[in-house]
Amino acid sequence: MVTRTEEEEVNRLENQVENGGGGVWEYLCLVHKLKLRRSDMVLKHGLSILNDSKKRSALGPEEWTLYEQVAVAAMDCQSIDVAKDCIKVLQRKFPGSKRVGRLEAMLLEARGLWSEAENAFSSLLEENPFDQVVHKRRVAMAKAQGNTSAAIDWLNKYLDLFMADHEAWRELAEIYVSLQMYKQAAFCYEELILSQPTVPLYHLAYADVLYTLGGLENLQTAKKYYASTIALTGGKSTRALFGICLCTSAIGQLTKGRNKEDKESPELQSLSAMALEKDYKQRAPGKLSVLSSTLRSLKI
Amino acid sequence: MGAGFLVGVIGVLILSHATYSTIQYRALLKITEEEFSGPPIDVVIELIVSLVLCLWAAMAAPGNFKSIHPQSEENRVVALPANLDFMIFNHRGKIFPLETELKLK
Amino acid sequence: MLSSFFPCHWISPFILSILLFSRTFMAIIGGVIAGILGLNSLTGFIFYFLVMAMTSVALTAKAKFSIHSYFDSWNRILLDGCFGGLMSFVLFWTYPSYVRFAHFPPPLIKLSELCCQSFQVLLS
Numbered sequence: 089m090v091t092r093t094e095e096e097e098v099n100r101l102e103n104q105v106e107n108g109g110g111g112v113w114e115y116l117c118l119v120h121k122l123k124l125r126r127s128d129m130v131l132k133h134g135l136s137i138l139n140d141s142k143k144r145s146a147l148g149p150e151e152w153t154l155y156e157q158v159a160v161a162a163m164d165c166q167s168i169d170v171a172k173d174c175i176k177v178l179q180r181k182f183p184g185s186k187r188v189g190r191l192e193a194m195l196l197e198a199r200g201l202w203s204e205a206e207n208a209f210s211s212l213l214e215e216n217p218f219d220q221v222v223h224k225r226r227v228a229m230a231k232a233q234g235n236t237s238a239a240i241d242w243l244n245k246y247l248d249l250f251m252a253d254h255e256a257w258r259e260l261a262e263i264y265v266s267l268q269m270y271k272q273a274a275f276c277y278e279e280l281i282l283s284q285p286t287v288p289l290y291h292l293a294y295a296d297v298l299y300t301l302g303g304l305e306n307l308q309t310a311k312k313y314y315a316s317t318i319a320l321t322g323g324k325s326t327r328a329l330f331g332i333c334l335c336t337s338a339i340g341q342l343t344k345g346r347n348k349e350d351k352e353s354p355e356l357q358s359l360s361a362m363a364l365e366k367d368y369k370q371r372a373p374g375k376l377s378v379l380s381s382t383l384r385s386l387k388i
Numbered sequence: 389m390g391a392g393f394l395v396g397v398i399g400v401l402i403l404s405h406a407t408y409s410t411i412q413y414r415a416l417l418k419i420t421e422e423e424f425s426g427p428p429i430d431v432v433i434e435l436i437v438s439l440v441l442c443l444w445a446a447m448a449a450p451g452n453f454k455s456i457h458p459q460s461e462e463n464r465v466v467a468l469p470a471n472l473d474f475m476i477f478n479h480r481g482k483i484f485p486l487e488t489e490l491k492l493k
Numbered sequence: 494m495l496s497s498f499f500p501c502h503w504i505s506p507f508i509l510s511i512l513l514f515s516r517t518f519m520a521i522i523g524g525v526i527a528g529i530l531g532l533n534s535l536t537g538f539i540f541y542f543l544v545m546a547m548t549s550v551a552l553t554a555k556a557k558f559s560i561h562s563y564f565d566s567w568n569r570i571l572l573d574g575c576f577g578g579l580m581s582f583v584l585f586w587t588y589p590s591y592v593r594f595a596h597f598p599p600p601l602i603k604l605s606e607l608c609c610q611s612f613q614v615l616l617s
Contacts (some may be wrong), residue, residue: 123469131490139493158492164475166482173492198477224473232476259474286458287465321457362432396518410529431548435526442522442585443547447555450514454564460562464497 089287098122105133112137114148120157127164134158135170152181159191163198172196186212190221197229203228220250227259236263252281261293270301287319292328299335303311304342311335315356323363332360337386392448399441406434508563512552513574519548520578524585532586545575576615 101115112133115245119126120167134154137143159174166290175195178188193208206229212222216249230239243260250256261276278296286289295313298306314331321328336357361383417424426432435451455463527537533610550569556563556570564570 089465090462090469091462092466093462095466123472125470125472125475135490135492160472161479164476166485167490170490170492179490194477200478221473228474228476231474232478253484255471255473258468259471262471287467287468288458289468320459321462321464324464399522403522407525407529410498413612427529431524431529435529439522439526439544443519443551446515446522446548450511451507453508453556454506454509455562456505456565457562 089284090124094118094122097125102126102129105129112142116154116157120153125164127161130157130161131165131167131170134161138174146220154176156187156191160194163194166198168195168199171198186216186219190219190225193222194225197225197232202229202233214288218249219245220253223249224256227256233265236267238256239244239263252283254280257283265297270297273297274301284318288317288325291317291320292331294326295331299331299338302338304339307335307339307342311339311356318360326364326367330365333357333364333383333386340387392445394440396445399438399445402434402438402441406431406438409434410479508529512569513577515548515552516545516574516578517581519544520582521585524582526587527582537586541579542575545578560563 098115098118101111101118103109104111105115106129113328116130116137117135117343119130134157136149137147138154138158144154153235155174159171159178162168162171162174172195175188175191178185178191178217182188189212193205196205196208198236206226209222209226209229212219216222223242227239227242227246230236230242240260240263243256247253247260255278257276261273261280264270264273264276274294274297277290277297280290281294285343291313295310296311296318298310304375311316312331314328314335318332319330323329364379364383365376368376406478410427413428413431414424427435455461457463458465520541523541527540530540532540552570553560560567560570
């Protein structure tokens with residue numbers, strides 16, 4: 089999870105690195121630790137370290153992880169030659185390593201040689217059937233070929249084996265959302281919330297999915313999860329604040345004409361509307377009129 | 389860290405000076421054969437000063453407390469990591485190749 | 494309110510190490526001061542708990558008096574490390590109090606005597 093402090097640190101280091109102020113290695117470490125996808129930066133600055141033999145040898149054994157990081161970044165940027173060179177260096181250092189074998193298979197994948205890559209991954213799996221990364225690469229490959237149903241099959245099989253892998257649950261949820269299979273996506277987000285209850289973004293995504301599904305019960309649950317998102321972000325999530333307003337309006341439309349007994353926490357929507365107005369006043373005063381007309385159209 | 393550590397060093401130095409003064413004082417008492425009832429007033433002042441300095445150092449040197457609440461300003465999660473294990477390579481960035489002179493020497 | 498729903502009270506070992514550092518350091522300094530002042534038996538222990546109370550107040554001030562945003566309970570800041578620090582305190586308290594008896598602390602005299610004796614044994 090990327091917290092606010094970490095995000096600020098990354099942005100600071102990125103500025104510093106871009107302006108040639110040093111700290112390249114710290115930046116690369118942080119990107120690796122937070123699992124950010126900054127392939128162009130990693131490729132450019134990682135190569136600047138690797139091409140400088142003095143800086144490279146100063147890293148000690150970390151040198152080889154940097155080669156790996158740069159190789160993957162190069163594949164992401166379609167610099168196949170660089171990736172090939174990095175993998176060659178690693179091969180010379182670690183002959184017969186499975187981790188390098190994985191990189192080779194990924195290189196085939198990056199070049200678009202799907203069947204060769206598939207074969208390489210299968211043989212890797214034969215040697216070690218519990219290699220999580222290889223399982224995940226197969227899913228990614230199916231997705232890259234546009235074969236989402238196969239990707240879902242692979243992922244479901246994978247999750248039968250490794251149920252605690254929240255990254256896979258997240259991927260599955262995102263695939264389901266992209267296919268508009270919201271019920272299944274909601275199930276995945278429930279799993280995610282169970283495994284990591286303090287991450288507000290899962291609460292938010294779950295609430296979004298429930299709101300999209302519609303129906304009174306779902307809307308009420310969605311409102312609750314928007315509220316928990318607000319609690320977990322300290323009221324800094326604009327999307328969740330809007331979500332509360334939209335949910336309240338939708339619930340109001342559904343329950344029109346019925347008795348208002350089951351109306352819960354009526355002050356919630358006015359509070360979130362107030363928070364939104366305050367936030368807009370502070371950060372985008374020009375858009376304040378748009379916001380108030382939107383809120384009025386929601387009858388809040 | 390730096391300033392707090394320096395304050396601590398100064399405090400310990402004053403404390404060692406106070407110790408040295410007390411040793412001298414006790415030696416003097418031994419010669420004049422008087423009873424020790426307490427160190428002289430300047431030593432006591434030194435002790436108080438060094439205690440305050442060391443307390444300051446003990447608070448400042450080891451670093452700051454960090455909030456334990458997930459919703460606090462520094463702890464709140466703003467982004468999820470890119471799901472790197474599932475990254476695919478034939479995305480639209482393919483059309484915009486990077487500078488070609490990048491090369492591993 | 495939030496705390497009852499989410500398991501957020503996980504204190505990082507880093508914070509606990511900060512507390513331990515402050516406590517131990519103050520115990521050592523307090524021990525040296527008690528030794529120099531020549532405090533005896535009970536007064537020394539009372540002095541120790543005074544120093545610890547001072548440290549607690551200072552730690553509370555460092556947490557900007559909002560304990561519950563940094564710690565799960567008051568015990569962390571008031572009691573943690575108090576009794577562990579007592580060992581360090583006693584060690585440093587007794588050591589300078591040798592000053593009372595000699596220029597050299599007795600262990601050093603003992604050591605030099607021992608050296609002389611073993612030297613004589615070796616020579617004879």
